[in-house]
Amino acid sequence: MENFDELLKKYADFIVRVGVNPQPGQTLIINCPLEGAPLARLCVRSAYEAGARDVQGMTSPHPAIRAGRASISTVEKSGALPPGT
Numbered sequence: 001m002e003n004f005d006e007l008l009k010k011y012a013d014f015i016v017r018v019g020v021n022p023q024p025g026q027t028l029i030i031n032c033p034l035e036g037a038p039l040a041r042l043c044v045r046s047a048y049e050a051g052a053r054d055v056q057g058m059t060s061p062h063p064a065i066r067a068g069r070a071s072i073s074t075v076e077k078s079g080a081l082p083p084g085t
Helices: 002-020 034-049 063-078
Strands: 028-034 054-060
Touching: 002 034, 028 034, 054 063
Parallel strands: 028 054
Antiparallel strands: none
């Protein structure tokens, strides 16, 4: 597992330094599902090491919850359910 942790840290560094490339003093916003929290934590550390002034984190709900919300919204818009049901 130690090798996995090291590879995950390298991946986070790559994501931040090459993919995002935050400049010193910038704010970085990370949006990820809860399952991605270990990688997100490492990305936060990498962003601060790269000079980011602040890092904000947001978690997205599980895909099943998003799908459920979408189906309810669609049903409510079609009038099949009374509002607030």
